[in-house]
Amino acid sequence: MLPSIKLRRDVTLVEVGPRDGLQNEKRHVSTADKLDLIEKLARSGLARIEATAFVSPKWVPQMADHDVVMRGAIRHPGLRLSALVPNEKGALAAIAAGAQELAIFTSASETFSAKNTNCTIDESLARFVPIIELAHAAGLPLRAYISCACDCPYEGAIDPTAVASLAAKLCQMGDMEIVVSDTIGMATPDRAVRVIAAVLEALAGTTQIAAHFHDTGGKAIENVAVAWDLGIRIFDGSIGGLGGCPYAPGAAGNINTMKLAEYFEGRGISTGVNLEALCEVNAMAQSWQRP
Numbered sequence: 001m002l003p004s005i006k007l008r009r010d011v012t013l014v015e016v017g018p019r020d021g022l023q024n025e026k027r028h029v030s031t032a033d034k035l036d037l038i039e040k041l042a043r044s045g046l047a048r049i050e051a052t053a054f055v056s057p058k059w060v061p062q063m064a065d066h067d068v069v070m071r072g073a074i075r076h077p078g079l080r081l082s083a084l085v086p087n088e089k090g091a092l093a094a095i096a097a098g099a100q101e102l103a104i105f106t107s108a109s110e111t112f113s114a115k116n117t118n119c120t121i122d123e124s125l126a127r128f129v130p131i132i133e134l135a136h137a138a139g140l141p142l143r144a145y146i147s148c149a150c151d152c153p154y155e156g157a158i159d160p161t162a163v164a165s166l167a168a169k170l171c172q173m174g175d176m177e178i179v180v181s182d183t184i185g186m187a188t189p190d191r192a193v194r195v196i197a198a199v200l201e202a203l204a205g206t207t208q209i210a211a212h213f214h215d216t217g218g219k220a221i222e223n224v225a226v227a228w229d230l231g232i233r234i235f236d237g238s239i240g241g242l243g244g245c246p247y248a249p250g251a252a253g254n255i256n257t258m259k260l261a262e263y264f265e266g267r268g269i270s271t272g273v274n275l276e277a278l279c280e281v282n283a284m285a286q287s288w289q290r291p
Contacts, residue, residue, distance in 0.1 A: 016254060125169060132176070167209075177208040196211065239285040
């Protein structure tokens with residue numbers, strides 16, 4: 001039996017370790033270990049977990065077992081398991097395997113889009129049309145990552161108005177959560193404020209906005225603090241600080257979910273997470289990190 005989950009959540013933590021965290025780890029993590037990780041994360045009280053990505057094993061070998069992971073992952077009321085999907089084929093497979101949410105991804109940088117998905121930004125949006133239709137037909141929620149929302153490893157600083165414009169285009173395509181993503185982890189609080197404020201103004205309260213900070217520059221928790229002050233109530237984390245991005249050289253992992261939970265609970269902001277249980281799974285995840 002899973003422990004009772006706290007009903008009160010002043011902030012929602014989205015655990016992306018099983019996907020965004022593991023995708024860039026050189027050490028092979030077995031399917032059994034991935035399923036154990038997801039179960040332990042769920043038992044800690046995390047209500048949203050990105051379980052895997054339905055992408056080509058050729059490009060992301062760590063996600064080759066996506067179908068088995070999604071079908072075998074623990075289920076319980078109140079837990080939402082998400083799958084990252086790059087195209088219609090991936091979406092169909094994810095839905096068939098039991099995904100409870102679909103995540104799509106584009107970029108505010110044309111260069112990063114070309115290197116990450118081999119297409120322009122506009123072409124990536126066109127690929128989303130059948131995915132959005134499939135999600136709506138299946139009654140599944142959608143979240144859309146905007147990568148390189150602050151900086152691009154190839155183009156440098158990104159104009160906040162470009163991020164806001166892209167967010168508006170996504171929302172015009174259908175109902176979805178927008179994830180402002182600091183992919184290379186070099187955002188500073190003042191720049192994070194400018195980007196998030198621009199997106200908030202463009203969307204005018206029409207959709208949920210989440211923040212996804214990597215911690216390469218050591219400013220992630222400061223960025224979380226200013227995002228909270230702007231009204232953001234959904235934050236991504238990766239257990240153990242796992243991760244990075246295969247197409248963003250030098251990017252560190254997402255902010256550690258443990259650090260996020262401790263930060264919010266320390267401020268009296270309820271996460272719904274059992275810190276003791278999360279600490280145990282954090283140690284396990286850290287043991288998998290590449291040297």
